[in-house]
Amino acid sequence: MLALGQELEGITVVSLEQAVAAPYCGLLLADAGARVIKVEREGGDFSRTYDHAANGESAYFIWLNGGKESIVLDIDKPEDAALLRQMLEKADVLLQNLAPGSLEKRGLSGEVLRRTNPALITLEITGYGRTGPYANMKAYDLLVQAESGLCSITGGPEEPSRVGISICDIATGLTAFSAILRALLLRGRTGTGVDISISMFDVLADWMNVPLAFQRYLHRAPSRLGVAHATLAPYGVYRAADGDVLIAVQSNREWVLLCERILDMPELASDPRFLTNMNRVENRDAMNIILNAVFETHTREELMARLRKGRIACASLNSVADLLHHPHLQTSAAAFADSTIELARLPVSGRMRELRKVPTLDQDGPAIRREFAASIRMTGGQA
Amino acid sequence: MLALGQELEGITVVSLEQAVAAPYCGLLLADAGARVIKVEREGGDFSRTYDHAANGESAYFIWLNGGKESIVLDIDKPEDAALLRQMLEKADVLLQNLAPGSLEKRGLSGEVLRRTNPALITLEITGYGRTGPYANMKAYDLLVQAESGLCSITGGPEEPSRVGISICDIATGLTAFSAILRALLLRGRTGTGVDISISMFDVLADWMNVPLAFQRYLHRAPSRLGVAHATLAPYGVYRAADGDVLIAVQSNREWVLLCERILDMPELASDPRFLTNMNRVENRDAMNIILNAVFETHTREELMARLRKGRIACASLNSVADLLHHPHLQTSAAAFADSTIELARLPVSGRMRELRKVPTLDQDGPAIRREFAASIRMTGGQA
Structure with missing residues (x-):
């Protein structure tokens, strides 16, 4: 009997992902049973060195990268570009949060890729969308929190505040995950993939709908009240x-x-x-x-x-230390190199409920190169 | 050619939902093409009267309830309970955020319902899970923000702060949406439904993984720094x-x-x-x-x-007024009774990209009663 964590078995995701938003999406895809091949630049996803909090390793990286394979590719090298094309030939999903247009200008748009792999679903995460004055602005979590107005309604009366976690990245990663699942269900009906583009700004703008309605119709934003609710009392x-x-x-x-x-x-x-x-x-x-x-x-x-x-x-009103000892905190372990790191468990049961194996840099590179180089030879390099 | 917004066409969701978490999940299901029947108690979902910000209507309700049908049922009345059973006989998904155990004690557990409808997926949203000391505690958004430690790392140095939006509810609703999509994909392989239970506390605990690792391994939480990042600089x-x-x-x-x-x-x-x-x-x-x-x-x-x-x-560092006039804000309209209300658009293209029709209380009650009463007669009331 199959259970949650197996619903994406047989699905291959090629993910050119870094930082938080796309990696969180990749984590959830892996947890749902997909094979997720994390394609890293030389030196690796920079979240590998964000901090050393997780028993000496990067807490961000350990949290977000369980259940994935890792390969380092330089997509500007012809042989690596050919390998990537070959991987995308066989993939179900191409996930990425590179700078806007990075793949298109290398001939790797969904439209082009679907000529030989019509079932391919592509999902890109952008900061502010594909067009418009902000299209090329960098869009890190805090920046979009600030641009969206969220900071202006968070904090005490004196000053605005960031949300203490990377809410915009995480929310976007989860939205991207749901969008890929939607596209897979759609593909089940049509047989063909689609291109999806999700903007971090759009995700937060939707979440801001209540304060936005206050501003639009009552001409005032909810007040910043610290730990209190602007529109509900007591x-x-x-x-x-x-x-x-x-x-x-x-x-x-x-x-x-x-x-x-x-x-x-x-x-x-x-x-x-x-x-x-x-x-x-x-x-x-x-x-x-x-x-x-x-x-x-x-x-x-x-x-x-x-x-x-x-x-x-x-x-x-708990501290993080209180959370660590909270009777309802459920944990699971992550294995990375020789370390075992304890994490809060994912909220939905899946493949990684008990153990997440987190890849070292290029851990699966040689095996993946062999696997897809073989298919280049088999097809005569037609990719 | 089918597009996103049609991937759940033919899927029927019966949703005993109120407030924010389950309604946001229902909204996304409706946007993906499902028929979502919102079952309301006498007097309606209390979010109908949270505020009057949306051109005189409740901003929460208008935002969260587009694309749904509404019926009022008192599930303690035998005829309404029979109607609900009949609806669940034909449904694909039962979504609910009632008090824990409310449906089980009325004989409406997933296990019982699947005896006659094996493909039924159930999803319940709880505050702190089905068991444990907090299982019966009420779990409104701010309460879980506080319990999870999120407030303790949000705000300026002087005092902790709530996140200015109902982040825990929204995040849980989106997680529930993704979980239902996962269950539908799994059902595509197995033919049978599953029961899923998502706790708001678990959702935020996962999102708190970085501060949690800081606390567990470095014995200190990230500092509250207002608009600054605790673990990245500058x-x-x-x-x-x-x-x-x-x-x-x-x-x-x-x-x-x-x-x-x-x-x-x-x-x-x-x-x-x-x-x-x-x-x-x-x-x-x-x-x-x-x-x-x-x-x-x-x-x-x-x-x-x-x-x-x-x-x-x-x-x-924008205000909500700046957001309202942001060049990248994309809007769509919601129609409710005689009002048209402008909202920020959903971040993924779907059925409601252009217009959301928001139901008045029991708007579809008579039609739904006729539809399912007819099937009670046809099956001889075997539900």
Whole structure:
């Protein structure tokens, strides 16, 4: 019986990938069972040297490259270009986040490649799309976070902030993964591949739709409120007698529960200042004074117990150290050279649930060269 | 010729969805061509009243619910439960983010449903998984952001911050979408459906892998630095004579370019304090003093031109208003009742590229009841 992690068995992905966005996509393809051949430039994907945090290895690289093969190619050398063509002859998917136009100008557009491999799916990741004034701008994660306006609504009241993880890269990699799966399902119906181009800016612009609607129709962006929600209230950090507790009220029904069961103030539920979420957002300060006055009379433990019993959503404001020891953190191991590195597990069960083998640079180069050089000879080098 | 947006034509999704995570998954399924029947409780998905930002309608709801049908069901009423069973008899996918166990206790587990519909795929979204001490905790977006440690590494040095968008919900919805596509590809090989359970906490834990490795192996989390990168340098906001410019250096090669072409300080490239990214992170303050001293002698426009010419990545720190007028923002319209609302377009081309029709509450209820009531009669009510 096949299970998740085998759905892409037999699918070959050639990935000219670097940094985070395309590698994350490649990781997910490998986890779903595909053969992912990571094509690296001389010296390797530069994320191999981003840091030494993962037991001496690059945390970025170890996280993002499990389950792949690695080959170093210089696509400006004729013999390596021929090998790449031969690989793409047999591939199902060409994934890449090179500079825009890099493959086209080398005669490796989807259109050209599909003349001999009609089923080939290509996916390119760009910063800002293929055309327009920003088409040639470099687009690293923080830059697109900043351009998209996301930083401007993240952080405390004083200053904007980056999201602490490479959200734009990761989100784009996951979007690219879903797009390739869509193209494979489409190919199941048509027999032919398609070209897909995903822009990091477009991914974040979609995710920004709520603040964007506030700006477009109400002429104001949601405020930067630190750990609080700009458009839902009460939703944020409150002070118990001995520490901080987060609560989140998402509906008027829950607001009524909070008033009745936690605050012991049933009359507050019909106070017109707080009837709807929009009212509560507008009168947030008055509401917070009432809430904190009650909460401060309880210890954190008492309050959390009371909130859970009253079915009011609550949480801890954890550090990364707290995450490391969180009872719900599930881990898996990555093997790289002689190291074993512990990682958070992928959220969907797949091939790498238990162990990710991360390739050293050009680890599979010789074998891949033999495999595809043989097919060059067999076809008389027609690629 | 079929195109993206048609790959799920003929696929029926029954979605007991609310708020953001499952609705975003449903939106993407609808965009890929599926028939998505949104099953709402009495009063409707509460995101219908989160705000009034989208030209008087809820920005969350309008963004997340294009291309779906809506029916109101009370699954505790026998006739509605029978209708739901009948729908699930014909469905390909059951998507839901109800409270954990809600469907099982009503006899609607994947295992039971597949006895009569072996091809049914089920996907549930939970906060913290099906088991463990947090299994029954409510898990709204900010709560999981806080529990995962993400807030602790987002924001300025003074205080942690929420990410300004519902990142955990959106990321989970997109992960769920990819998982359903994987299950459909697997079903293409096996003929049978599978049960998938995705936890919001697991999704963010994976995305937190880099800070987690820093904590596990270096015993320290990346610092909160506002708009700067904890593990890459130089990467952040710098001051030109008349405003702020963001730059991002991702490799030693780019550092050399910056020293030579922008700073006119080729000797800096071999300064041992700044040779590698780890060196530059460690000596960030000394480096920033040197950079700002040079940058302050240029206007922002001069500096940006110089950076672009030198191929050093740069960007603007935009507001949401800047995003609204960004030359690369691509929009599409949503139609709801008598309103037309402008949204940022989805990043992958699909069925709703041009227009999303967003359902009013129970808009399709009568037609869906007729359709499936007829099949109850035809099968003698065997569901």
